């Protein structure tokens with residue numbers, strides 16, 4: 304297959320050849336942002352008959368569509384059926400309720416969009432897709448406005464005739480979600496997993512949550528529909544357990560206090576059917592009303608099914624979002640089980656841990672391609688300058704007013720040195736960030752991320768200043784997703800990144816249980832690495848990746864924690880430190896020299 308660009312970037316051709324050769328194995332492709340991983344992944348699978356290419360978010364589908372079009376490969380894509388449904392128009396319904404409602408509508412032939420599917424010519428569908436932009440939401444809207452069909456079932460109808468299916472993560476990692484779209488077995492597919500470092504954090508893939516609001520609502524419904532005493536007393540018990548949660552960090556809740564046993568699940572299922580039948584009568588069978596039928600009991604039932612699995616435990620938290628319980632995985636088993644089914648797996652990321660660690664997690668030897676170490680740096684090193692500022696640390700033992708003011712001083716001095724641009728400052732937690740920010744006592748232009756901030760808000764506020772500090776939390780929305788580039792030149796506007804403390808996960812009960820469980824499989828040393836060091840390093844590299852978007856970007860990176868000098872973190876980071884200092888003047892001098900192009 305022809306390469307659709309003028310020339311290959313360093314390592315692209317070699318990577319395509321190596322991946323094609325190993326197809327069928329577990330392959331890792333470690334390459335930085337800007338290398339062109341997507342086209343490499345696509346072309347190396349050009350002889351594979353069926354490929355499931357998974358991405359984390361809907362927005363990440365668009366670049367894959369762009370490259371598939373360039374390579375002239377047949378494709379379809381899917382994301383949440385609920386989000387695509389034109390009857391629902393964005394209303395909030397539990398996904399399980401949504402699928403039952405959709406099934407009822409289809410079986411009663413009440414959904415006009417579904418009914419039209421058989422009247423539509425597939426060539427017309429392909430034409431609408433190809434004439435739309437690469438934005439998957441626009442394609443979905445066009446399928447509705449131009450053909451009046453159900454976009455979800457139209458796009459899944461294309462699966463048998465498509466070489467590539469681009470989908471969001473749940474379609475690979477969750478059997479229940481997979482089954483809503485696919486009739487073929489998972490074994491038919493080669494998997495390509497984008498941002499594959501995510502699988503090292505099983506919590507981000509399988510987290511399920513119940514809030515006190517959900518449970519109270521379910522209790523109200525149970526009383527309103529006069530469900531049996533067993534359901535009512537179970538919910539009363541649940542309200543009691545969640546009501547007692549006080550901890551601001553995840554704290555273990557004994558499963559026995561929540562899980563009522565297998566027999567009760569059937570009782571709950573019957574109760575849900577009961578409610579649904581009563582609601583059906585209320586809703587007068589209008590498709591728009593019927594698709595919205597929902598009961599919080601469905602969410603509770605799903606939660607109970609998840610914690611039935613011995614790989615999941617329950618944790619409670621009480622924070623700005625309210626009181627909640629979470630079902631979280633304490634092993635890699637659910638992920639490994641899915642990956643084992645593939646014809647072959649390609650895992651891609653700019654921040655993949657080293658091969659020995661990946662092999663242990665996968666339980667088999669991978670073919671590991673590290674583009675920069677195998678073929679040379681994709682972006683010349685002189686564009687990034689790494690300084691360790693060893694005067695500060697976010698270590699729990701050293702936290703206090705003195706340390707917070709040291710971080711505040713660092714941020715202000717860096718701000719003063721810069722003429723323009725964005726300083727992205729990344730903290731281990733909101734609490735730590737707020738302490739530091741409260742110590743900044745001079746007027747600077749700043750944007751502070753909070754749990755409710757949207758990316759677009761951060762972006763528009765930051766762009767309204769010629770220079771600004773963005774305060775963000777490692778692993779949060781900003782560091783995982785923001786791209787601040789000059790619309791004309793395409794260059795990154797983030798000129799400096801300050802990693803304000805090693806962003807280790809909080810030492811809560813979940814982290815402790817995960818480590819305890821992993822020790823059995825991997826031993827103490829590797830388990831600690833997997834639970835603490837590797838997530839911290841991935842967060843650091845992700846934050847740096849926000850600033851380095853193209854080969855023209857020049858970024859000064861300050862690793863502001865003396866623990867970055869430890870052998871473990873240095874080895875995992877695998878970057879050269881250009882400067883190590885405890886002197887703020889020396890640091891700012893080097894920033895000035897870097898800006899002037901002398902470094």
Ligand code: SF4
Nearest residue numbers: 388405414416417453
């Ligand atoms: S079949 Fe109808 S109800 Fe179901 S997703 Fe499609 S449009 Fe929505």
